[in-house]
Amino acid sequence: MNFYFDTAEVFIPDDLPMERALARTTHLCLAAHPDDIEIMALAPILECFHSADLWFTGVVMSDGRGSPRSGTYQHVSDEQMRQVRIREQRKAAEVGDYAALIMLDYPSRLLKDSTDSHIVEDLIAIICATRPNVIYTHNLFDRHDTHIAAAVRTIEALRLLPADEQPRQLIGCEVWRSLDGLVAPDKVSMEVSDPDNLPCALIGVYDSQIAGGKRYDLATIGRLHANATFSESHQLDKTAGLSYGMDLTPLIKDSHFTYASYVQNAIDRIRMDVEERIQRVSTL
Numbered sequence: 654m655n656f657y658f659d660t661a662e663v664f665i666p667d668d669l670p671m672e673r674a675l676a677r678t679t680h681l682c683l684a685a686h687p688d689d690i691e692i693m694a695l696a697p698i699l700e701c702f703h704s705a706d707l708w709f710t711g712v713v714m715s716d717g718r719g720s721p722r723s724g725t726y727q728h729v730s731d732e733q734m735r736q737v738r739i740r741e742q743r744k745a746a747e748v749g750d751y752a753a754l755i756m757l758d759y760p761s762r763l764l765k766d767s768t769d770s771h772i773v774e775d776l777i778a779i780i781c782a783t784r785p786n787v788i789y790t791h792n793l794f795d796r797h798d799t800h801i802a803a804a805v806r807t808i809e810a811l812r813l814l815p816a817d818e819q820p821r822q823l824i825g826c827e828v829w830r831s832l833d834g835l836v837a838p839d840k841v842s843m844e845v846s847d848p849d850n851l852p853c854a855l856i857g858v859y860d861s862q863i864a865g866g867k868r869y870d871l872a873t874i875g876r877l878h879a880n881a882t883f884s885e886s887h888q889l890d891k892t893a894g895l896s897y898g899m900d901l902t903p904l905i906k907d908s909h910f911t912y913a914s915y916v917q918n919a920i921d922r923i924r925m926d927v928e929e930r931i932q933r934v935s936t937l
Contacts, residue, residue, distance in 0.1 A: 654778060656757055657771040662739075664754040666747045672782070674753045678710040681785035681820070683776060685764065685803040687717045687738040687756075688862055691745050691855040692873050693826035694789045696843035696896050698749050699851060708752035710783055713742060714772060714803050716758045723866040737861045744858040749851070755779060765802040776810035785820050792825030792832060792899045793916050800828060804901070805912065811905040823905055824898035832897035833880055836922045841898035842884070848877040848894030 654663060654671065665674045680697040684690045690711040691698070701709035718735040729737065739756060746754035763769050780788070790807040791800035804825055811819055824841050832840060845852065856870045857863070863870055877894030884895055899919070904910055 654782060656775045656778070658758045660758045661775075662756050664743050664746060664756070666751055666754070671753070675710065675782040676784070677708045678752050678783035679707045679786050680709045680789070681712070681780070681783050681787070682709070682789040683712045683714065683803060683807045685713075685715050685791060685797070685799045686720070687713050687742040688856070688859045688869060689713070689791070689800070689828055691749070691852075691859075692869060693791070693828050693896070695845050695848070695852045695855070695873075695877070697787065697789060698855065699845060699847070702750055702851065709749065710753045710755070710785070711746060711751055712755045712757065712776075712779055714757050714759050714806070715761045715764050715799060719761060720862065721866060722861070724864055726861050726865040729861075734861065741859050741861060745855050748854050748858065761799045764799055764806065772806050773810045773813070776806060777813060780810060780814065781818065784818070787822045787824065788820045789824050789826050789898070790901070791828060792830070793901070793912060794830045794832065794899070796829040808901065808904050812908045819905055823901040825901045826898045827876065827896060831876060831880075832899055833883065834923060835897070835899060835919060836926050839899060839919050839922060841900050843896045843898060844892045845877050845894030845896060846892050848874050852877070852894075
């Protein structure tokens with residue numbers, strides 16, 4: 654498989670031939686940076702890890718060289734950081750027993766460039782090679798521009814495919830904005846029944862980020878627990894961990910459905926929910 658950048662790579666943890674490794678994929682995650690996969694897609698990773706018939710493949714679009722750093726990594730150059738993050742991402746794929754890991758090595762500026770079609774072409778090739786049932790990417794409420802770009806490029810790629818080559822569902826997941834504020838019909842709830850074992854091991858490989866000043870390990874596991882506990886006010890916890898997504902499938906089924914309209918509809922439903930709750934207890 655050829656990609657736009659010759660520095661891109663396909664890593665197969667169990668050394669199966671690439672075509673067979675990709676073809677077994679049932680769950681595909683298209684993420685912006687190294688570590689985003691393990692932060693936002695723990696539910697499908699664990700689902701596949703514990704199944705003989707389900708396989709998870711992760712795709713990292715950008716090179717990750719621009720991440721903040723301190724401590725041990727304070728004086729690491731951008732290129733050295735890129736290499737460190739590649740090694741960490743490979744290790745996570747081994748720990749999680751992924752079907753495959755693909756790192757496309759795009760600079761963030763190209764990922765965010767709406768006039769550059771190369772990333773979309775690469776994503777189409779990957780989707781056609783894997784034919785997953787479900788694709789996970791970033792949600793459109795995310796506060797990170799590169800994450801939004803990754804979601805938009807994913808949708809653009811899927812809109813170019815015939816309906817029978819599109820996944821059954823496209824889910825936008827949590828990283829730089831939590832989705833617990835969405836109304837229930839707009840949330841995709843994904844259980845992580847054991848958030849303290851394999852998830853900790855997966856996120857723990859990212860030493861360059863954790864020791865470098867970002868406690869993604871504590872934050873990610875904490876959000877899983879918080880989502881589970883605060884999901885229902887009048888019920889006992891149903892699971893130890895819970896992650897949320899938003900169903901982006903309507904955006905690939907209707908190419909005329911704009912991103913702005915999709916997001917505005919979700920915001921309007923939040924506003925109506927808040928207004929209705931206030932009106933129940935107030936005359937103002």
